[in-house]
Amino acid sequence: MQTSRWQKFETSIFSKMSQLAQTHQAVNLAQGFPDFDGPQAIKDAAIQAIRGDKNQYAPAYGVLELRKALAERQKDSYSLDYNPQDEVTVFSGATEAIFCTIVGLCQAGDEIISFEPFYDSYPAAAMLSGAVMKTVALKAPNWTFDIEDLKAQITPKTKLLLLNTPNNPTGKVFSRKELLAIAQLAKDHNFFVMTDEVYEELIYSPARHMPIATVPGMKDRTILVSSTSKTFSMTGWKIGYAFAPAFLTKAIRIPHQYTVFCSATPLQYGMIAALKLSYDYYHVLREEYSERRAALFKLLVEMGFECHLPEGTYFIVANHKNLLDIPDTEFAVWLTKVVGVACIPVSSFYADPEVAAKTSRYVRFGFCKDIATIEAAGAKFRANLKNGLNSYHHE
Ligand SMILES: Cc1ncc(COP(=O)(O)O)c(C=O)c1O
Incomplete structure (x- = not known):
């Protein structure tokens, strides 16, 4: 029975695959969060805030000291100037910032364009x-897009473009050339851009992260969303934020005020300490992730997947057609049950997952895991893949 318009978003593939992983005691490379914790200094600062009686509602738009620290970091990293008072807002995760941006700016009659595959909260918001949400394909295997495809989706009703770089699930980092082309269209056709930059620190040389807000003329039409979740390996704290010019900030703060109102006070104090960590922290973070990326990539190639080293994020998208040429949804379930390694079918990041699954032969593995977890996945692959494939073909 169709009980509400939310019905089609009912089952999240992420919980489904994690549950399946648990049932079959599979190594879970499906989940998009680290199996290790962030720095102790951040935890200590939050504990100190709790003990120091910082336990009542925070200001709705975020603890001012945190907003100041975020603005400083944005200036240091990208030379982007935002006023902490009316251009910086703390949200309960980037997910809430995305939601408030979309519902704060768009209404019936407007059109939103998103690159596809996309993070699953975009269509729900x-x-x-x-x-109406329209899509522009990022094309495998390099996840490039055709600027003509983007132009074809733009109409006078286009209000907002959603851009996620570094991109989940593909690992693509939009190039300067691509960003300049998108920016030109935004200016020519007068639409806003929401950029989801939650993986901004998880970027592997020689790739470089460039916020589209740094393109001349773009800062005034861009809502830049990011988060502490991935940068500080603290996904459970849900401290995200958005930078935007004052008139857009005003619009996105309204839904925040009437839903979440404010994010957890002591955790905001914890994140002030996070932003005081030295640049070494980010360097070590990337070094460690580079090692994990190399370990997972080597394993997947050895097992017969076709894949590219991702330029950013902590995901590798792998083509499984040389192993089993079946829909990615079926392959993900098979791999979890028979081999004992869980992953996510990439078709679930498409507007119509059922249609996408018919042709998609891509699954996403996360390397936000200790090397020991990646090695455990390797052991499962080596023990079970060959026999599993043999019995599949003989069934
Ligand atoms: C592209 C993208 N945006 C946003 C988020 C959510 O971030 P947060 O934990 O801050 O809500 C994620 C988390 O997986 C993501 O992959």
Whole structure:
């Protein structure tokens, strides 16, 4: 029975695959969060805030000291100037910032464009806003897009473009050339851009992260969303934030005020300490992730997957057609049950997952895991893959 417009978003593939992993005692490379914790100094600062009686509602838009620290970091990293008072807002995770941006700016009659595959909260927020969401394909295997495809989706109703770089699930980092082309269209056709930059620190040389807000003329039409979740390996704290010019900030703060109102006070104090960590922290983070990326990539190639080293994020998207040429949804379930390694079918990041699954032969593995977890996945692959494939073909 169709009980509400939310029905089609009912089952999240992430919980489904994690549950399946648990049932079959599979190594879970499906989940998109680290199996290790962030720095002790951040935890200590939050504990100190709790003990120091910082336990009541925070200011709705975030503890001012945190907003100041975020603005300083944005200036240091990208030479982007934002006023902590009316251009920086703390949200309960980037997910809430994305939601408030979409429902705060869009309504029925508007159109939103997103590159596809995309993070699964985008269509849900678009649905609630009443706007129509259109998509532009990032094409495998390099996840490039055709600027003509983007132009074809733009109409006078286009209000907002959603851009996620570094991109989940593909690991693509949009190039300067691509960003300049997108920016030109935004200026020519007068639409806003929401950039989801939660993986901004998980970027592997020689790739470089460039916020589209740094392109001349773009800062005034860009809502830049990011988060402490991935940068500080603290996904459970859900401290995200957005930078935007004052008139856009005003619009995105309204839904925040009437839903979440404010994010957890002591955790915001913890994140002030996070932003005081030295640049070494980011260097070590990338070094460690580079090692994990290399270990997972080597394993997947050895097992017969076709894949590229991702330029950013902590995901590798792997083509499984040389192993089993079946829909990615079936392959992900098979791999979890028979081999004992869980992953996510990439078709679940598409507007119509059922249609996408018919042709998609891509699954996403996460390397936000200790080397020991990646090695455990290797042991499962070596023990079970060959026999599993043999019995599949003989069934
Ligand atoms: C592209 C993208 N955006 C946003 C988020 C959510 O970030 P947060 O934990 O800050 O809500 C994720 C988390 O997986 C993500 O992959």
